Amino acid sequence: MKLTVLVDNTTLTDRYFLAEPGLSIHIEDGGTRVLFDAGYSGIFVENARKMGIDLLRVDDVVISHGHLDHTWGLDALIRLHTEAIFEGRERVEPTFIAHPDAFLTRSCDGVGEIGCHLSVEELFRHGKVLLTAAPLWLTENLVFLGEIERRFEFERAPPCGYIYTPDGIRDDTVVDDTALACRTEDGLVVITGCSHSGICSIVEQAREVCDEDRVADVIGGFHLLDAPPEQIEGILDYFSDVRPAALHPCHCTDLAAKIALAKVANVRETGVGLHLEYG
Template identity: 90%
Template sequence: MRLTVLVDNATLTDRYFLAEPGLSIYIEDGETRVLFDTGYSGILVENARKMGIDLLRVGEIVLSHGHLDHTWGLDALLRLHTEAIIEGRERVEPTFVAHPDAFLTRSCDGVGEIGCHLSVEELFRHGKVLLTAAPLWLTENLVFLGEIERRFPFEPAPSGGYIYTPDGIRDDTVPDDTALACRTEEGLVIVTGCSHAGICSIVEQAREVCGEDRVADVIGGFHLLDPPAEQIEGILDYFAKVRPAALHPCHCTGLAAKIALAKVADVRETGVGLHLEYG
């Protein structure tokens, strides 16, 4: 398994890419190419081009959840595919994979739409759409974890936003938040978007779905910008028991949380341009 960070809040030192508050990670598992999230503005297209990554060859576009910093880059990706069709260039028709709630309208703090502004019907014009709340194996070793069971009381449910469902408006606890997990020789590699469902709940579900207790790495947003002390304490206790070989917290993970996590795990720098390979 190989992965490359295309979008993050920062770039690695002396790597001349674009950054923004968002996330996108390119993954290769054997011959399968997966794009996990698309960032906010579309800079993933330029960054991928500079890295020599052909996004037109990506078979699955997986969304961790519906928020704008993970889905609004879809516009640029769809333009890339549209231009390729018009110009007669080779491409793979993508399959979009997400939780069924990922395309619902969301609002927060007076902002009318903080969710994906593309509908499922619009995406169907550009490829296949596969919506599932259940785990879905993308390859023999790479799995979409589906809706995360929220297992730990120290990881509070998100609050403050609203989601507009066919049955009415309700508080948005981000039920669509999910992640990917890949079985490798070193253990599980878990790729998260924002971890609204709770980083420990995500890791525990990955271990359960994959039948593997060893964790080689967790990379992505941990949703720890200003967490309460009891949440950090619970997370540190959990990771001290799980003993991951490495952690790559980024995007929505604050400096204080990274320093705290470094007490119980090998926390490594993450940013646009990072390339990792696992056995």
């Protein structure tokens, strides 16, 4: 499995890519290419071009959850495909995969829309759409984890505003937050978006779905910004037991959290341009 970071809050030193508060990761497993999230503005398209990654060959576009810093870049992907059709260029029609709540309207702190501004109906015009709360295997070893069971009290968080459902408006606990996991020779590689559902809960679900206790790496947002001490303590205890070979926390993970995590795990630098390969 090969993994390349296309969007993060930072770039690697002396790598001349664009960065923004958002996340997008390109994954190759066997002959399958997956785009995990699309960032905020669409800079992933330019970054991918510089890296020699052809986004027109992506088979699956997986959305970790519906927030704007992970979905608003979808506009740029749709433009890329639209222009390819006009020019008669070869392309793969992508399948968009997400939790059923991922494309609902959301608001927070007076902002009228912090969710994806594309509807499911609009996406259907540009590819297939597969919405599921259940785990879904994308390849023999790569799995969409589905709705995450929230297992740890120390990871409980207040609602992120409101979500507008067919049944009415409710507090937004981001139940659509999910992740990917890939089985490798060295254990699981878990790829997260923001981890609103809890980084420890996500890793536990990955271990359960994949029937594998070993964790080779966890990369992505850990949702640790000014995290309370009891949450940090619980996460450190958890990773002390799991003993991952490496951690690549990024995006929505602050410096204090990274320093704390480094006490119990091999925390490595992450940014746009990072390329990792796993057996």
